Amino acid sequence: MKPSRPASSDFLPHLERNNGISLERQLVHGFRQAILDGQLGHGMRLPSSRVLANTLKVNRNTVIAALEQLLAEGYLETKRGSGTFVYAQNMQAQAVTHLETARWLLPAAHLLVAPPVQSLEFRVCQIATNHFPLLSWRKSWLQAVQAAPPDDYQNALGEPSLRQAIGAYLQRARGLNSQPEDMLICNGTIQALHLICQATLQTGSSVAFEDPGFPLARQVFLSHQAKILPIPVDQDGLLVDQLPTGKNAPVLVYVTPSHQFPLGGRLSLARRLALLEWAKQNDALILEDDYDSEFRFDVPPLPPLASLDHSGRVAYIGTFSKVLTPALRLGYIISTPALRQRLCQYKTLADYQTNQPSQLAMTHFIETGALERHIAKMRRMYAHKRSTLVHALEPIAKLAKVRGLEAGINIFLECQPHVPLENIVARCAKQGLVVSTVGQYALQAKHHGLVLGYGALEPEEIIQAAKILVGAFSR
Ligand SMILES: Cc1ncc(COP(=O)(O)O)c(C=O)c1O
Known part of the structure; x- marks a missing residue:
């Protein structure tokens, strides 16, 4: 046929x-x-x-x-x-x-991320980028693209030259001694936390968390099925003596010791030593999130936990998000060899390595001193903004005390218990000003006040915004 x-x-x-x-x-x-x-x-x-x-x-x-x-x-x-x-x-x-529901699709998480800025806002943790060092930045990028990119994946730990440069910078700026092989380069703090969770947590493992604290970090722990243990915080940082011990001790403790987010205090030296001792006694790992300690005013920095640690119980996390730009997505973890080996494996699984040209550009930026010049300039700029804000808030000094002034780009405005915060927030909103209450960052904590980010506002905007806020207090 x-x-x-x-x-x-x-x-x-x-x-x-x-x-x-x-x-x-x-x-x-x-x-x-x-x-x-x-x-x-x-x-x-x-x-x-x-x-x-x-x-x-x-x-x-x-x-x-x-x-x-x-x-x-x-x-x-x-x-x-x-x-x-x-x-x-x-x-x-x-x-x-387009399936909205399916057997394999988990319900969407409710993500607590600030919406884009729409109006005048005391935006928490936002940096100023209008003084960005564009000239030296361009030079560093030009340098980074001189050679053709490599034809294979690179070391998951990150570029050796960048690890060397960051290590030397941390030595100068934070008195932290580390070797390039102690460090893993990653895509910012958030990725650092994910990698550490993968290497350390099992379903239901508990993580001690500052209350109030950084909501995104908390959500990362929750996304790894951790159980959050809220630990209260005061102006000296985490109340270390409230950490459970023995079989109830958490596996991880997440802290922001240089500048507690969002209350703004520093973990006192006595509490630092107590926390390290607690971690040793209870075989736990401390996650030291050192996100903005570069912007310190008036008082000298306290040594990082990682530099006081002699028992390998600290993972130190740094980021360029606050000192330069969050758009870069560049951070690092310094940890002990056993943890680092696992982090390296999970980093490979996540994305092989952090973008190589960015790493080379950053190496040049640090090695030529551009980063430290920028930080010094921004520190002066933020100090001026901070004193403008403090001065502008003087008329309500009897109702609200300014706290957390020593560092960073936010302040905590601790209010008298009778101050009607929700009304004040609503009155500000009516006048086009967005302010956040500390309750937005709390789980059980009962602090009463506002968290005001001033980093991104120009001094004239700070005066304008503070005027609205003072007016809202006075009505
Ligand atoms: C407490 C804290 N840690 C770290 C970061 C930075 O995170 P990333 O490095 O992922 O940009 C922020 C950003 O606002 C923060 O508030």
């Missing part, structure tokens, strides 16, 4: 001449869509490119280019001497549906 001839297609895609889309793209789209929705069945033979070109009144090269594209995408196949055929096995009847 003679084999049956494959069915020929008389399908012709609809083309529009003046819609700004090239005829080649319209041809590809038209055939692809017809194959996907079954108009063109598997094995159907297409007319020759000459016939198609004549019928559609299109240049033959355009038809050939479109057919080649479809061949490359696997929608067509050629058989020597017999023509071009639709290849649609397992492809049809796959109508695209």
Whole structure:
């Protein structure tokens, strides 16, 4: 019996001449869509490119280019001497549906991330970027792209030159001694926390967490099925003596000792030593989030926990988000060899390594002193903004005390218990000013006040915003 001839297609895609889309793209789209929705069945033979070109009144090269594209995408196949055929096995009847619910789709997490700035806002933790060191930044990027990028994945720990440069910087700025091999470069604090969680937590492991504290970090722990143990905080930082011991001791303790977020205090030296001792006694790991200690005013810094640790119980996390820009997504973890080896494995699984050109640019930026010059400039700038704010808030000094002034780019305005915070927030909103209450960062803590970020506001805006706030207190 003679084999049956494959069915020929008389399908012709609809083309529009003046819609700004090239005829080649319209041809590809038209055939692809017809194959996907079954108009063109598997094995159907297409007319020759000459016939198609004549019928559609299109240049033959355009038809050939479109057919080649479809061949490359696997929608067509050629058989020597017999023509071009639709290849649609397992492809049809796959109508695209957008499932909102499915067995494999978990419910969406409620993510606590601040919405974009819309009006005047005492935006917490936001830095000023209008003084960005663009010239030296460009030079560093030019340097980073001098050589062609490598042709293979790089060390998951990160570029050795960057680890060396950060290590030397931390030695100068924080008195923290480390070796390049102690450090893993990652995409900011948030990725650092994810990697550490992967390396340390099991479902239901408990994590001690400052209350009030950094909501995004808490959500990272929760996303790894951890149980959060809120530990109260005062102006000297975490109340270390409230940490459970023995079989109730958490596996991890997350702290911001240089500048507690959001109350602004520093963990006192006595509490630092007590925390390290507690971690040793209870075989726990301390996560030291040192996110903005560079912006310190009036008082000298206290030594990082990592520099006081002699029992390998601290993972030190640093970031360039506050000193330079969060857009860079560049941070680092300094830890002991056993933990680092696991972090390295999870980093490989996450994304192999942090973007290499960014790492090279950052190396140059640090090595040429541009980072430290920028930090020194911003420190002066923030100090000026801080005193502008403190001065502007003097009229309400009897109702609200300014706390957390020693460092960072936020203050905590601790209010008298009778101050009606919700009304004040609403009155400010009516006048176009957004302010946050400390309750937004708390789990059980009962602090009463506002957290005011002043980093991104210009001094005139600080005065304008403070005027609205003072007015809202006075009514
Ligand atoms: C307490 C704290 N840690 C770290 C960060 C920075 O996170 P990342 O390095 O992922 O940008 C922030 C950002 O606001 C923060 O508030």
